[in-house]
Amino acid sequence: MIGEVRRLTFLAVLMATTTASMSLIAQGRGQLVPSMYITRINEVLADYAAGNDRAVDTWLRTRDGQQGVAFLERVFAPPAAFSRPKAAFLLEVAVWMQGVNPRKIAALNLGRRMFLGRPEPLGVNADDDRFEILWHQAALGLLQDNDSPWQQQEYLDGLDMRLEDAARRNVKLETRFPLARAIAAGNICCRPVSRNVYVDEQPSTRPRPTFESAVALYTRAAAEPPLRDEAMIRGAALQLLTERPAPALEWLDRAAGKQDDQLLHYAQSFIRARALDLLGRPDEAVNAYQAAREDAPSAQIPAIGLAAALLRAGRADEGVRVAAQARQLPADAPDVWLQFQKADSRFVKGWLEEIRRMRK
Secondary structure, X not given: XXXXXXXXXXXXXXXXXXXXXXXXXXXXXXXXXXXXXXXXXXXXXXXXXXXXXXXXXXXXOOHHHHHHHHHHXXXXXXXXXXXXXXXXXXXXXXXXXXXXOHXXXXXXXHHHHHHHOOOOOOOOOHHHHHHHHHHHHHHHHHHHHOOOHHHHHHHHHHHHHHHHHHHHOOOOOOOOHHHXXXXXXXXXXXXXXXXXXXXXXXXOOOOOOOHHHHHHHHHHHHOOXXXXXXXXXXXXXXXXXOOOHHHHHHXXXXXXXXXXXXXXXXXHHHHHHHHHHHOXXXXXXHHHHHHHHHHOOOOHHHHHHHHHHHHHOOOXXXXXXXXXXXXXXXXXXXXXXXXXXXXXXXXXXXXXXXXXHHOO
């Protein structure tokens, strides 16, 4: 009996020693146990909250950060209380993750849940409202950069109850959400997607937006004065995409003639040029292509379009000269039209900088 007890005691000690040894080996290989990951996340969060803008970036560049990011939910999921540093931390993670990355989506969803769990409704504190709106707009910009319109719609749907509650209380909020919803619907209903582009799947319970519903959303967005011109231009792009050049021109004519935003002015000119081309009006298309080229001198597409329009307008010598110039343009120049299609992704960096200033 005594011998059996001794044997069992020896086995228990051996198992404990083996477990401890394996834990030490794992740590030596850089594979920390979950509790150590969570401790490290909280250390980085404290450093970031204290004002170190580079804290999250520095952490994510390490093996510890790359492995530890899988444990974000342990720190930021409910019942974790909302705080600006925590929300900003999650956005830093999402911005850092390039391309289509499940960690990016997880960070965005955690952040949205944290905002939805705020005890204060929108309209109580203007600074908190500004911070929250910037955060959601940046999240949508990242999803637009991923070309994931279904995820954009799902994200916006998650905000509906909070926004509707604010509207019932007559809280006035200036956001880009109406435009984001129209962009998502238009991309789902009508835009062909290359096989090389990630496409998120349609949820089984969600009806597919139609062209008409997307147009209605652009019309609704245009009712907001700060969004009017861009909604008209993007609505014109949707009309053109569906081979409706005459309505496209009508939408463009309802926007201001000269945009302060160079990218919007480029899109406005380029859409007009393509619509005029399709309507068999090459002389007018020439002027529109030239305006687009002024905004993007290195872009090949408007240069090629200009050359073709000149040829159709009977200005062969000019067309040949412009075509020769187009062939000399750098093939790897930034795709300005693609930048337009990615919508608010170009604003994310600036929004993140403002969020950093407001997080303290």
